[in-house]
Amino acid sequence: MNTSGHAADDVRDDTTGLHLTPFRGLRYVPERVGSLAAVMSPPYDVVVRPDGLLHLESADPHNIVRLILPQAITAGTRHRKAAVTLDRWLADGVLAPDPEPALYVYEQSGDGILQRGVIGALELSTPAEGVVLPHEDVMPHVVEDRAALMRTTAANLEPLLLTYVGAEEGGAAAVIESTVRREPLFSTTTEDGFQHRLWAVTEPAELAVIAGELAHHQALIADGHHRWATYLRLREEHAAPGPWNYGLVLLIDTARYPLRVRSIHRLLNRLPVADALAALGDTFRVRRIDRPLPVALEALEAAAAEGNAFLLAGDGTFHLLDRPDPALLDRTIRTDRPQAWRTLDATVLHSTLLEHVWHIPDAPEDIAYIHDTEAAVAQAERRGGTAVLMHPVREEVVRDLARQGVTMPRKSTSFGPKPATGLVLRSLALD
Numbered sequence: 526m527n528t529s530g531h532a533a534d535d536v537r538d539d540t541t542g543l544h545l546t547p548f549r550g551l552r553y554v555p556e557r558v559g560s561l562a563a564v565m566s567p568p569y570d571v572v573v574r575p576d577g578l579l580h581l582e583s584a585d586p587h588n589i590v591r592l593i594l595p596q597a598i599t600a601g602t603r604h605r606k607a608a609v610t611l612d613r614w615l616a617d618g619v620l621a622p623d624p625e626p627a628l629y630v631y632e633q634s635g636d637g638i639l640q641r642g643v644i645g646a647l648e649l650s651t652p653a654e655g656v657v658l659p660h661e662d663v664m665p666h667v668v669e670d671r672a673a674l675m676r677t678t679a680a681n682l683e684p685l686l687l688t689y690v691g692a693e694e695g696g697a698a699a700v701i702e703s704t705v706r707r708e709p710l711f712s713t714t715t716e717d718g719f720q721h722r723l724w725a726v727t728e729p730a731e732l733a734v735i736a737g738e739l740a741h742h743q744a745l746i747a748d749g750h751h752r753w754a755t756y757l758r759l760r761e762e763h764a765a766p767g768p769w770n771y772g773l774v775l776l777i778d779t780a781r782y783p784l785r786v787r788s789i790h791r792l793l794n795r796l797p798v799a800d801a802l803a804a805l806g807d808t809f810r811v812r813r814i815d816r817p818l819p820v821a822l823e824a825l826e827a828a829a830a831e832g833n834a835f836l837l838a839g840d841g842t843f844h845l846l847d848r849p850d851p852a853l854l855d856r857t858i859r860t861d862r863p864q865a866w867r868t869l870d871a872t873v874l875h876s877t878l879l880e881h882v883w884h885i886p887d888a889p890e891d892i893a894y895i896h897d898t899e900a901a902v903a904q905a906e907r908r909g910g911t912a913v914l915m916h917p918v919r920e921e922v923v924r925d926l927a928r929q930g931v932t933m934p935r936k937s938t939s940f941g942p943k944p945a946t947g948l949v950l951r952s953l954a955l956d
Contacts, residue, residue: 541656543689543739544648546771547626547732548956550725550949551680552710557619559585561713565721565947568683568748569593570667573900587619589947593674593682600670604677611678622955627725628735629949630704631775633942635719640782640942641701643726643735644684644949646771646956649760652930657687659746660927662935663754666889671755676762679953681773683946685749689742691778696738698781700731721945744776745927747784747940768956775944786923788915789936790901791874792893793885794908798840801911804882810848818902821845822914829916833873836914839905849873857881863931865922870915871937878913887935894936 558564563585572578572594581590595607614620629644650656675681691698709722726732746753756772763769777784793801805811814821814836821836821843828834834847857877858867866872879885885892895901898914905912918938926933 541654542741543656543744543776545628545643545645545736545739545774545776546648547628547727548646548771548773548951549622549624549626550629550644551615551620551622551952551955552949553587553947554618554621555711557617558587561711561947562715564588565713565715565945566590566593568943568946569671570751570894571896571943573895573897573904576900587614589682592678593946595674600673604673607674608677608679611680620950622952623725625727627727628732629710630701630724630726631944631948632705632722633719633944635714635717635942638785638942640777640784641705642775642777642782642944643697643701644773644775644944646681646768646951647687647774647776648771649756651757656743657746657753658743658927659750659753660923660933661746661750661937662932663751664887664935667751668754668758671751672758675755675759681756681951681953683752683950684773684775684944684948685752686747686777686784686940686943687744687749687774688747688777688779688784688940689739689744690780691742692738693780695734697735698778700726700734704731715945719942719945721948723948739776745924747777748943749774750935768953771956773951784920784940785942786917786920787896787939787941788898788917789939790895790898790915791913791936792895792901792904792908793883793891793911793913794893795891796883796885796911797909798837798844798905798911801837801883802844805846808850808853808882809846812845812847814843814845816843818843818899822898825914825916829870833868833870834916835870835874835878838902838912838914839908839910841906849877853877853881863926863929865926866931866933869918869922869933869937871918871934874913874915875934896939 553564564587566581566589578594581588591610592607595603597603597606631642631644633640652659704724704726709724712722714720760769814824824845825834825836828845828847833849837844901912923938
């Protein structure tokens, strides 16, 4: 996969490339909700819990978070609750299917970003087929939870984010640019200041142009590895060809609309900062930074330019870890991977610090993954745990490892902006 504008590595034979198909999208009926912005949500794994979840639930009784993160005592009850809620919203006309199958052009703008892409139902393929390339490992319990939710609701509730490198001229880009000059299905601005617009593409000639170009390309999973793994698991459960052979995705041509790469931080719920520091001994250089978060992050960036570096928070100040003992890294990091993988911050964190220094199991009760930096710090201080703040990995490293078939440690990257959840849903009963 190449997102730097050189499409040669991205081109596939037209029988083995991306097969994106129209579908009858389920969308909110504007007259039945307070506002479209109030029913939308970030992706399920970006919602900061519990504060963000409660905020979204209170924004509108029909907020999509009630489907993607239903609340109940047991997992089975949660998933059934989501299915019942979805059925009720359909019966009440809160959600309604579009009259004919379509691909959807989606535009996000804000914070100096303009991003446009195409939402559709993508034919599934395994990593061995090399059409859709993952770059991160997944957590089995998350895949199981997402699979149970999709199985129970018989719906794809939010699209994955995939990237590809489009043709220099014409093709899908020409259809997108023509489409955005029309009146959108809706336009709304969410509280983060981003504007979201959506159009349906139903003209056969335009659909053929998009399909024709994508059939020559592969894609990189930018966001949604657990949902992609879920799609593949559910396809295995349905041997006959049908709607389970497809999954909802947003495809972005990063030659035209480059994504931003950000970090995903770790919250170690049961490890106080003092204990984390004591366990380090002399295996890392440790420097205390009694300055505000932005200054501490600048120090992390400078240290990360020289090698592995992490910022610990949770005790009211910050501690910069860098210059790990090379002998420790040699003992704790596997040698059967490329050097680019061995030197990743996420590799050093999981293989060296979590497993061998701190002895923290990678279980949800021990480690939470949080995208928002301030939220990670605040939760660590509130819980008496340790936030491990990460510096973003370079996009070219992600791309090169994915090409080699090497996956990074789970939650190593956060590509964005991510598609809002609640724009358009896919019911497998309609396909």
